[in-house]
Amino acid sequence: MNTTETVDVSGAPVMLDCQNVTRTYSEGPEDLTVLNSLSLQVRAGERVAIVGSSGSGKTTLLNLLGGLDSPTQGRIVIADEPLSGLGEAALGRFRNRYIGFVYQFHHLLAEFTALENAALPLIIRGQRKRDAEARAQALLDRVGMADRAQHKPGELSGGERQRVAIARALVTDPSLVLMDEPTGNLDQTTAATILALMDELARESACAFVIVTHDPALAAHQDRVLKLDGGHLVTNP
Template sequence: MNLSVNTTGNRSGDKRGPSQVLACEHLGKEYSDVGAPLTILADVNLRLAAGETLAIVGESGSGKSTLLHLLAGLEQPSHGEVFHGDTALSGLSESARSELRNRHLGFIYQFHHLLAEFSAQENVAMPLWIRGEPRGQALAAAAEVLSLVGLQQRLDHRPSQLSGGERQRAAIARALVTRPNAILADEPTGNLDAKTAEATWQVLETANRELGVGLLIVTHARQLAERLDRVCELSAGELVEIRLTVE
């Protein structure tokens, strides 16, 4: 494994290479709408290579979700740069960033965000329809990835007909259907009981192993975090690699 997290403050431009799927350098975010500027992220550096897994832990309000938004290009940083492969997001238009997200990133949230009026297969096919792929081709791809997550018997079921764990697996399938380089997951097991959370992790682990997709997971569950290749803690606006001891 070659996942590295740079916490030295040195520029890591010479470390970018063909295996890099996601990185940021000296990333910062401040809000100054009211009163003195509020620093959420001060100087964050990270690198995620193809097929590698990284957990980010930290207290509530430490900026973990903000970091995900910046890495996805959903928000603009106050300073620093985000790279998808060798492409700097600052040089892209909003439409280009949107296309990049659709083609190269998958997203998983604490809540599944499935559309109630569509079947599991249609929900999973949605990102492919958005990029203009033919309906039949998109549905076939959705069926394939739903089979990967163990929902091959639930293609026609709507979200209300699925269990909580099945909904989250459908959300994982939706994140995988575009064959992304990396998945950004924000508390993907946060709403699940222990047994269902374990099953959800097994699905993510399978996707990482069989599809080679990189995983960046924000989580409060340290038992989950310790199973990833690297664990970093976000504190005081900076990202520091740590070793976990789980009781």
């Protein structure tokens, strides 16, 4: 994978705004602070990679950004909407509309085909099945899964399941995509295809990306690389 030119997003609206976010867990007699007064802004069309050692809190941060967990302190705003102001049902609708999430371990539904898995967010939104599957098929085509659309996850390799998960995350045209090691199970050629798709979406739809990775090549491909260290984000040297 080659590096890419940095996209100038200085005039773009802020899509993600984290201010002084802290996440503390109760561990026996002492509290464990994983994130400590962390702040981050990501603009529309910007791609930000977050690196750091195992256990540094990268996945915790993604869960907070996706509304899957709540900060102990601080504020997270996505597309001008504070997550703390949303109840559980409203938060689910908000995620479906604005956030795409690529998990490290796919989380595909075993009883559904690749096409059905990729179309599911649109069907949950209330879109007609025919239209949802047409959109899902188009994305499966773009990630190289056109001929595997009718296969269930148990019939797919790890890399193929990851490509389906990426199509599912992008099917709703989200404003923010959160990715946890998105190319970890992909060969170099397929990974390059996924990166090219991310580039196109960032340009075409001003979708913002936050990507957690251990892969230096994937990180270097993004507009900005930050390191999570001691609960804080710092510019990666």
